[in-house]
Amino acid sequence: MFEGYTLGEIGSIFAMQGFAGLILFSVFVLMALGLAIIFGQMGVINMAHGEFMILGAYVTFVTSNVFADSMPALFGGYFFVAMVLAFFIAAGVGAFVEWAMIRHLYHRPLDTLLATWGLSLILQQIFRSVFGAREVGVTLPDWLMGSFGLTDLIEVPINGLFVMALTLLISFVVYLILFRSRWGSQSRAVVQNRAMAGAVGIDTGRMDRLTFALGCGIAGVAGSAFTMIGSTGPTAGQLYIVDTFLVVVFGGAQSLLGTIASAFVISQSQSTMEFFLSGSMAKVLTLLTVVVILMLRPQGLFSLKLRR
């Protein structure tokens, strides 16, 4: 397999694949963080999670068009506005969905799954009616284009680096919100013991809504970040949903750190295998390995020690 390559070239190949894996890792982390909050913390199976990401992506698309049309001078900075908008719009839709649908179904997890699947179909159709069936892409501002070469053989695309930095930032913010803020401790209290949390004066219904909205908002930001590295179509959300759920379950549903670790493992193994096998077989092997490991160790890689 390696005939004709020098050692340096092989090293560069692994470095490039490793970097591609890091971008995939960032994508997985962004996708999974929101779901880890909704599914891992709240136990709600949100099959429409992918559609919330696509919502964020379309918000970014619209924002970039608005900036390009009306204030081209500020075009370089549109992305930051888009990200904030994506967060709040996705969170708003999420809060509405929680109020209208999810809160009636907390004790019926399997039914939540079906209902949110229905929601995902409706959102897909809305996207298709509004934005058309074709995939759309955003124009990247100049400063995000191109790449810089570390060596002759290793080139690092700037948009990839940007997405990675964004992932770090978002993970850190989520950590601050959930583990360092008063709101976060209330939210975790509701998750761990609803009755006691209610008894000490936390409005559990409101916490549920806000936590769900936070998860959806992060999905929106993730979608916004995706526009940096790929195009967006109305049904793209469905493609992500299996990966996302597997990342969350594989990491151990209750553990955010586990989610990040499992995103790392899955993305690195997939991108490394992609070099040796065809893309589809790499994906099959990765998913299959994850499924087999989950069958052997259903609690995931990192599980909190809970008394059930």
Added chain:
Amino acid sequence: MTTPQTATAERSFWIGFTILAALILLVLPLMLDVFRLNLVGRYLTYAFVAVGLVLCWGYGGILSLGQGVFFGLGGYCLAMFLKLESSTPEATAIQSTPGIPDFMDWNQITALPWFWEPFKSLPVALIAIVVVPAVFAYVIGVAMFKRRVGGVYFAIITQAIAAIMTILIIGQQGYTGGINGITDLRTLLGWDIRTDSAKTILYFVNALLLLATLVLARWILTSRLGRILVAMRGKEDRVRFSGYSVANFKIFVFCVAAAMSGIGGAMFTLQFGFMSPSFVGIVPSIEMVIFAAVGGRLSILGAVYGALIVNWAKSIFSEAFPELWLLAMGGLFIAVVMAFPNGLAGLYSVYVAPMLPRIRAWAMSTRGLPARDTDGQISKPGVTHAR
């Protein structure tokens, strides 16, 4: 034990069964032309899956989002046999390797892969239709249920399996026909399955098999096994503490559901002459759940109606208003969960069934006959049959 209630339930099931049998064996064939009848036949193949889902989801509490995998496995087993039959060396003489299926030749494969070899024989293929999905389900079931994985995790893992299966089939197109699937199937033991008369015959074979499946499902549900399933759904721990192996019952019912789906897939292949990964993936698998949910997750007869009605609505909608179909389907998912969780069968038993005795009484009185008691059943005190 036969109590008045179970006797009534028994009787109303068989009445419902007779009505359904009359509908699919008499009414629909008389009303519809061959093309439409063939479509109904397609919906009925999904009904196999829906009946299986009523058993494992409605009664067993196991929601599988991967039933399309078993549907596909059954379908592919038969499709492989049919493909080999139509790929005789004479029929494929223009290929660089005659005697192998055309898509293999297109993908530069020069010999029949080993796992295709057994499917040269019809008996093997027929057995495989039931056994392959059941064995696959058994492997999944043992791995999951023995470790007490259930509910949501099971649903997610089966969904992942459906995704893996689709990617695998599409990726390995030299061995599986890829995204187009195995197409252009013409004959079964020399009998042309594409003619109108063959399609009509296959419709009836399909319908009879479905009715047999319903009888089997009913038999399972009324046996002690069915009661354990219901008990498990209610309080799994209590059943376990009573000394039953919960995992084994779950594995069993999951395998039965898989085998039923496999038969449905095989009947699909026979009636339509192809099988493709578009029946295996996440979307078709979850749609099959909605058939069962609309019909009523606790009613095996309802599942058949659910499959018929949802698919019929789908073909009407997607012909007339293609852009509305996804909205309608999504709304249906939400409505069936939020508003009527027991589906059509639930609506029937809440709104229609209580009116039946009154209607019957009214019909009797207009004919000057004495009305019978409310459930039309005269219970015999002192006569109970212990099982």
